[in-house]
Amino acid sequence: MSLHWTGQPFVDAGLAALLAASGASQLSGVTATHLEVAVRELEAVLLSDQALGIGLEKSFAKGTLSQVFPNSELVNPRNWSKGPEGVRKKYRTALKEDLARAQEALRAGRGDRVCGICGELRPSAGFVVLRRDRFPLLSGAVNFYPGLLHGVALCGACALALRFAVASLLRVGERGRLWFLHCPSEIVAARIAQEYGWSHFRRLIATNQPLDFYGDWRTAGNSGAILCLLCQLLRKFANQLRAIYQHGIPTVAYVFSNDNRGGYVEGIPVPTSILDFLQSLQLESVDAFDRFEREVLRVDTAKDKREETQRARFVANVAGRIMRAEPIVGACLGEQRLLGGWIAHRIYLQEVNGMNHAVLALLERTGIALAQHERGKKLIGRLERAPARDVRAVLLDLVREGVLSGRELGALLPPNEPASAQIVRDVLLAVVYEWQRCNEAGESFPRLAGGWAIPEPDEVVRRLERIANDLIRTLPNRRQWITGLMTARKTAQIRATYLRALRSGALSLVDFLFLVPLGDVTQAWVRRDYLLAFLFELDREAVPPDIELVEGEEGATDEVSVLAE
Ligand SMILES: [Zn+2]
Numbered sequence: 001m002s003l004h005w006t007g008q009p010f011v012d013a014g015l016a017a018l019l020a021a022s023g024a025s026q027l028s029g030v031t032a033t034h035l036e037v038a039v040r041e042l043e044a045v046l047l048s049d050q051a052l053g054i055g056l057e058k059s060f061a062k063g064t065l066s067q068v069f070p071n072s073e074l075v076n077p078r079n080w081s082k083g084p085e086g087v088r089k090k091y092r093t094a095l096k097e098d099l100a101r102a103q104e105a106l107r108a109g110r111g112d113r114v115c116g117i118c119g120e121l122r123p124s125a126g127f128v129v130l131r132r133d134r135f136p137l138l139s140g141a142v143n144f145y146p147g148l149l150h151g152v153a154l155c156g157a158c159a160l161a162l163r164f165a166v167a168s169l170l171r172v173g174e175r176g177r178l179w180f181l182h183c184p185s186e187i188v189a190a191r192i193a194q195e196y197g198w199s200h201f202r203r204l205i206a207t208n209q210p211l212d213f214y215g216d217w218r219t220a221g222n223s224g225a226i227l228c229l230l231c232q233l234l235r236k237f238a239n240q241l242r243a244i245y246q247h248g249i250p251t252v253a254y255v256f257s258n259d260n261r262g263g264y265v266e267g268i269p270v271p272t273s274i275l276d277f278l279q280s281l282q283l284e285s286v287d288a289f290d291r292f293e294r295e296v297l298r299v300d301t302a303k304d305k306r307e308e309t310q311r312a313r314f315v316a317n318v319a320g321r322i323m324r325a326e327p328i329v330g331a332c333l334g335e336q337r338l339l340g341g342w343i344a345h346r347i348y349l350q351e352v353n354g355m356n357h358a359v360l361a362l363l364e365r366t367g368i369a370l371a372q373h374e375r376g377k378k379l380i381g382r383l384e385r386a387p388a389r390d391v392r393a394v395l396l397d398l399v400r401e402g403v404l405s406g407r408e409l410g411a412l413l414p415p416n417e418p419a420s421a422q423i424v425r426d427v428l429l430a431v432v433y434e435w436q437r438c439n440e441a442g443e444s445f446p447r448l449a450g451g452w453a454i455p456e457p458d459e460v461v462r463r464l465e466r467i468a469n470d471l472i473r474t475l476p477n478r479r480q481w482i483t484g485l486m487t488a489r490k491t492a493q494i495r496a497t498y499l500r501a502l503r504s505g506a507l508s509l510v511d512f513l514f515l516v517p518l519g520d521v522t523q524a525w526v527r528r529d530y531l532l533a534f535l536f537e538l539d540r541e542a543v544p545p546d547i548e549l550v551e552g553e554e555g556a557t558d559e560v561s562v563l564a565e
Pocket of ligand 1: 118
């Protein structure tokens with residue numbers, strides 16, 4: 001019978017650390033001898049002076065460790081009454097018994113009792129009943145069994161594995177919570193235990209510092225710590241980590257506390273798209289990868305405490321959004337600055353938010369055009385002040401000036417997706433800020449390679465394009481008519497302008513009703529803007545150059561209320 005993942009996070013965390021300490025290359029290859037090697041390592045680390053706190057100010061065993069295994073052999077005050085040697089003896093004896101049971105479980109053939117954790121039939125003599133002092137988050141502590149809870153019976157192999165979980169645990173930072181990554185890839189999980197568990201403990205012992213869990217993340221929040229771990233793992237062993245997302249292996253970070261005051265646990269799933277994003281970013285540019293981590297995930301100690309608190313709040317917020325795979329570009333816009341860099345945000349938009357490649361390339365091109373535009377300052381100011389509502393008008397201005405086509409406007413802001421205005425606005429500003437930064441620093445802007453065809457326009461956009469074509473062919477006094485449409489302040493004025501075209505035969509009744517749908521004021525304004533876009537594009541001669549486009553209050557107000565939902 002061999003060892004394998006169980007699906008129980010704490011047992012698996014223990015198995016990973018056991019594997020790392022055993023010298024075996026995979027769990028199925030762990031033998032009774034490997035178990036002995038691993039147990040020797042666990043004993044050497046946990047019974048060291050640095051773990052027990054002998055001659056040191058802090059005791060890991062009596063302090064932090066009691067948060068994982070409260071009242072266990074290393075914690076219980078009764079064991080300490082005979083001094084450190086009493087504790088060591090107690091622990092060695094218990095560990096020896098556990099080792100013997102685990103070895104028996106491995107050596108024996110099929111037993112007669114199913115282990116509820118690993119699902120194997122094991123010899124019933126090797127089962128032990130564990131309570132919360134040795135199995136985190138079970139109800140009932142060792143000295144107090146509410147409702148006469150008896151704990152959980154585990155096979156010897158699973159019970160021994162749990163003892164090793166300490167080497168897979170990490171510290172979050174604030175509030176002293178602990179966490180570990182439950183990643184069912186043996187290699188990755190064992191590497192984490194090796195690097196942040198065993199090697200970290202060994203370093204502390206060698207320099208005679210009190211033992212503690214690794215927690216030097218210099219970030220904020222649970223999500224910040226998880227993302228920083230992923231960044232560090234990518235730097236150290238990208239190839240192994242690739243296995244996680246290539247096979248779509250579900251990975252969950254568990255943040256927990258198991259002290260006597262009560263248990264706490266929170267499972268935070270790590271979306272595979274996040275690993276995809278970090279990996280693509282690192283492959284694209286190591287500098288961009290470093291910059292993203294530094295500007296978005298790091299909190300360094302600042303002289304000004306208030307500044308540091310603000311920074312921590314920003315990092316915790318953005319990291320949380322990343323873990324939920326939400327858009328982050330808007331949150332990373334600072335004072336005329338894009339935190340994290342455009343390369344990172346571009347890859348995030350693609351890999352995590354699933355933005356169409358062609359639309360992204362188009363947004364990038366449009367942002368650069370805005371930054372270079374002679375009236376750029378004014379247009380950018382409009383975008384900065386009025387989040388979603390002015391976006392269409394600004395883009396329409398760019399169509400008027402030949403920077404964008406009508407179809408491109410339709411691709412950026414599909415008429416039936418009012419929510420896209422916010423992200424378009426954020427991305428445009430991101431490109432503008434990065435372009436300005438590159439100019440100041442004398443760097444070249446990292447443009448996306450071109451050649452992407454924009455998606456086919458939807459039916460509404462195609463129809464508006466056709467109506468614009470009809471109008472241009474048949475409408476008399478076009479410049480005057482277009483001016484009327486651009487300067488209309490009320491829906492009734494738009495309707496009156498269309499009626500003039502209807503009367504002259506340039507517009508059919510069906511198209512008229514399509515342009516001003518009954519009872520839908522918002523659509524009337526949206527469709528007017530797209531119609532104008534095509535008129536601008538198809539008949540540049542007829543466009544009045546010095547007329548300001550008016551966005552009617554009625555349309556804008558309605559649109560904002562749609563966005564707020
Ligand atoms: Zn078991």
